Amino acid sequence: MENTIVGLKDIVVDFDGETVLNGLSLDIHDKEFVTLLGPSGCGKTTTLRVIGGFIEPKSGNVFFDGKEITGLPAYKRQVNTVFQKYALFPHLNVYENVAFGLRLRRVEEKELKTRVLEMLEMVGLRGFERRDTTTLSGGQQQRVAIARALVNHPRVLLLDEPLGALDLKLRKEMQTELKRIQKDTNITFIYVTHDQEEALTMSDTVVVMHGGYIQQIGTPVDIYNEPQNAFVADFIGESNILSGVMERDFCVEFAGQQFACVDKGFAPRELVDVVVRPEDVQVVPAIQGQLSGVVKSVIFKGVHYEIIVEQAGFEWKIHSTQSQQPGEFVGMNIGPDEIHIMHRMGEAAR
Amino acid sequence: MKLNSKICAAPYLVWMTAFIVAPLLMVIYFAFTDKEGNFTLENLSGLGQYASVFVRSLLLAAIATVICLFLAYPLSFMLSRLRVNKQRIMLMLVMLPMWMNFLLRTYAWMTLLERNGLINSFFGLFGIGPFNMINTQGAVVLGMVYNYLPYMILPLYTIMVKIDDSLIEAAEDLGSNLFQKVTKVLIPLSMPGITTGITMVFVPSVSTFIISRMLGGGSNMLIGDLIELQFLGNSYNYNLGSAMSLVLMVVVLLCMGLTNILDSENKEGGVI
Numbered sequence: 344m345e346n347t348i349v350g351l352k353d354i355v356v357d358f359d360g361e362t363v364l365n366g367l368s369l370d371i372h373d374k375e376f377v378t379l380l381g382p383s384g385c386g387k388t389t390t391l392r393v394i395g396g397f398i399e400p401k402s403g404n405v406f407f408d409g410k411e412i413t414g415l416p417a418y419k420r421q422v423n424t425v426f427q428k429y430a431l432f433p434h435l436n437v438y439e440n441v442a443f444g445l446r447l448r449r450v451e452e453k454e455l456k457t458r459v460l461e462m463l464e465m466v467g468l469r470g471f472e473r474r475d476t477t478t479l480s481g482g483q484q485q486r487v488a489i490a491r492a493l494v495n496h497p498r499v500l501l502l503d504e505p506l507g508a509l510d511l512k513l514r515k516e517m518q519t520e521l522k523r524i525q526k527d528t529n530i531t532f533i534y535v536t537h538d539q540e541e542a543l544t545m546s547d548t549v550v551v552m553h554g555g556y557i558q559q560i561g562t563p564v565d566i567y568n569e570p571q572n573a574f575v576a577d578f579i580g581e582s583n584i585l586s587g588v589m590e591r592d593f594c595v596e597f598a599g600q601q602f603a604c605v606d607k608g609f610a611p612r613e614l615v616d617v618v619v620r621p622e623d624v625q626v627v628p629a630i631q632g633q634l635s636g637v638v639k640s641v642i643f644k645g646v647h648y649e650i651i652v653e654q655a656g657f658e659w660k661i662h663s664t665q666s667q668q669p670g671e672f673v674g675m676n677i678g679p680d681e682i683h684i685m686h687r688m689g690e691a692a693r
Numbered sequence: 694m695k696l697n698s699k700i701c702a703a704p705y706l707v708w709m710t711a712f713i714v715a716p717l718l719m720v721i722y723f724a725f726t727d728k729e730g731n732f733t734l735e736n737l738s739g740l741g742q743y744a745s746v747f748v749r750s751l752l753l754a755a756i757a758t759v760i761c762l763f764l765a766y767p768l769s770f771m772l773s774r775l776r777v778n779k780q781r782i783m784l785m786l787v788m789l790p791m792w793m794n795f796l797l798r799t800y801a802w803m804t805l806l807e808r809n810g811l812i813n814s815f816f817g818l819f820g821i822g823p824f825n826m827i828n829t830q831g832a833v834v835l836g837m838v839y840n841y842l843p844y845m846i847l848p849l850y851t852i853m854v855k856i857d858d859s860l861i862e863a864a865e866d867l868g869s870n871l872f873q874k875v876t877k878v879l880i881p882l883s884m885p886g887i888t889t890g891i892t893m894v895f896v897p898s899v900s901t902f903i904i905s906r907m908l909g910g911g912s913n914m915l916i917g918d919l920i921e922l923q924f925l926g927n928s929y930n931y932n933l934g935s936a937m938s939l940v941l942m943v944v945v946l947l948c949m950g951l952t953n954i955l956d957s958e959n960k961e962g963g964v965i
Contacts, residue, residue, distance in 0.1 A: 395866065396865075397862055397865075416865070417862070417865045417866055418865045418866070418867075418868050418869055418870055422866075423866055423867065424862075424863070424866045426859045426862070426863055427859070428857070428859060430857065430859035430860050430862065430863040431863075432860060432863070432864075432878060432882075433882070434881040434882055434884075443864070443867050443877075444867035444868050447867060447868040447869055447873060447877075448868060491867070492866075492867075495867065495868070
C-alpha cells in the first residue's frame with residue numbers, strides 16, 4: 344500500500360527461548376485508528392513495543408514511512424507512547440510532564456508554552472498546569488499521558504491498554520474522547536487492548552491476534568460479521584461454535600440436522616467449524632423449529648435475556664427480548680445468512 | 694484495645710532521654726565550662742589551632758563520600774534491575790564484609806598496604822616499587838570507602854527498586870538519550886536515596902578515628918583522633934574534647950542541611 348506508515352515484516356521475538364511473535368507481518372495505514380486485539384499473552388503488547396523501539400526483534404524488519412528502522416533506538420523514532428500505567432514523572436508537575444519531550448528538543452520557551460497549553464486544552468486539563476501528577480485521578484493522569492505524547496506531534500501514537508485501569512463509565516468517556524482526538528489530530532493511533540467492545544467501538548481497523556500470530560485483519564464490521572475462524576468468532580462477541588460437515592455448496596450439517604447456508608467452495612464432506620451468534624437464533628414453538636431442546640436457564644441481562652437451551656448435549660446460548668420458562672420445550676430456527684462456516688483450526692490455535 | 698501509636702514510642706523515648714539527650718546536654722555543659730566547672734568560652738575559642746585537622750577531616754570524608762557515590766550509583770541501578778533472586782544474592786555479597794569485624798577489616802588493609810605488605814611484595818616480583826601506600830591520606834580514604842560503601846549502596850538500591858522501568862522507557866520514548874535518561878529522570882527520582890547515602894557515609898567518615906590511626910599513621914590525624922586524645926590520651930581534657938565534638942556536630946549538621954537543600958524539590962522523603 345502506498346500510504347503505509349508502519350510496516351512489520353516477518354517479525355520474530357522470543358523471551359528466554361519462548362517465542363512470542365512468530366514471523367508477524369503487518370502494514371499499518373497512515374491516519375488510521377488501528378487496534379491490536381487479543382487475549383493476554385497473544386503478543387499484542389510485544390508488537391507495540393517492537394514498533395516503539397523497546398524490543399529488538401530476533402529477526403525481521405520494521406519500516407517507518409518506507410525506511411527501515413529495525414535497529415533504531417526508541418528516542419530517535421517519530422512515535423510516542425501512552426504507557427499502560429501512565430508512567431508520569433512523579434518529580435514533575437503536569438506542565439513539566441507535558442513539556443518534557445519539547446524541552447529535550449530545545450523548543451523555544453514561547454512556542455513550548457503555547458504548545459503545552461494547547462495540548463492541555465485539548466485533553467480538558469487547562470488550569471491543572473501546576474498540579475502534582477500524583478494528586479490527579481486515574482482519568483486525569485491518563486489525559487496528561489496522552490497530552491505528553493501528542494505534544495511532540497508524533498506521526499504515530501502507540502497506546503498500550505491505556506484505559507485498563509479506569510472504571511467502566513470513565514472508560515466509555517475516554518473511548519469517545521480518544522476517537523475525537525485521533526480525528527482532530529489526524530495522527531495514526533495504534534491501540535492495544537484485550538477488550539473486544541473497545542476495539543469495535545473505536546477502530547478503523549482491528550487486528551485480532553492469538554498465540555503470536557495474526558488471526559484476522561479487518562474493519563470492526565467485517566471482524567464481527569465475517570470471522571475467519573472459530574477463535575475470532577469466539578473472541579469477538581459471544582458465539583455458539585459447533586463442529587459440522589459441509590455436505591455440499593450451500594448445505595451444511597450440524598447438530599444432527601442439515602441447514603441451508605450461503606457458503607461454498609469447501610471440499611466435499613469437509614469438517615468445518617460452524618458459528619452462530621446468540622442473537623441470530625430464533626426461539627419458536629417446538630414443532631416449528633429446525634432444532635428443539637429444553638430451556639436450562641434464563642438470565643436477565645438488561646437489553647435482552649440470555650437463554651440457555653440444551654439440544655442433543657450442546658448448550659445453545661440465545662439472546663432474545665422474549666423470556667422463556669426454564670424446563671420448557673422450545674424450537675430454534677437459524678436463517679442461512681446467520682450461519683458462519685469456517686475451516687477447522689488446528690488444536691494449537693484454539 | 695485500640696493500638697495507641699503514642700504509647701508505642703514510649704520505650705524509645707526513655708532510651709532517647711537517657712542515652713541521647715542527657716549525654717548531649719552533658720557535652721554542651723562540658724564544652725562551656727573549665728575543669729572547676731566555671732563558665733568559659735576558652736575551650737571553643739582555642740579550637741582555631743586545630744582548624745587544619747577539621748579541614749582535613751571534612752575533605753577526606755567528602756572525597757570518600759564522592760567515590761562511594763560514583764561506585765555505588767551504577768551498581769545499585771544494576772542491582773535493582775536484576776531478577777529478584779539474583780538481587781538477594783548480590784545484596785548479600787555487598788553486605789558480606791559488614792559481617793566481619795570492623796577492626797579486622799582495617800587491619801587487613803594494613804598488611805596489604807605496608808611497605809613489606811602483600812601489594813608491595815607482588816610489585817617487587819617485577820622489580821617495581823616499593824610504593825609508599827600506608828600512612829597516607831589516600832590510604833585513609835581507601836579505608837573509608839571500603840568500610841562505608843555498603844551504607845551508600847543500600848539506600849540507593851532501596852530507592853531504585855521502586856523506580857518503575859516504564860518511567861525510564863517513557864523518558865526514552867519522549868526523546869531522551871542515555872545521558873538525559875540518567876540526568877532528567879533517574880537522578881531526580883533517586884534523590885532521596887542519594888542524600889541518605891551521602892549522610893550515612895559522610896557522617897561516620899568525618900568522625901572516624903580508627904581508620905585514620907591504622908591507615909593514616911600519626912601524620913594524618915583526623916578530628917576523631919583528636920577528640921579521642923582528649924578523653925583517653927595523654928592530653929586528658931574532656932572540656933576541650935566536648936567543645937570539639939560540639940563543633941563537629943554543628944559542622945555535620947550544616948553539611949546535611951546543604952545536602953537536603955539539594956533534595957528540597959523532591960516531595961518524597963528519604964530514609965533520614
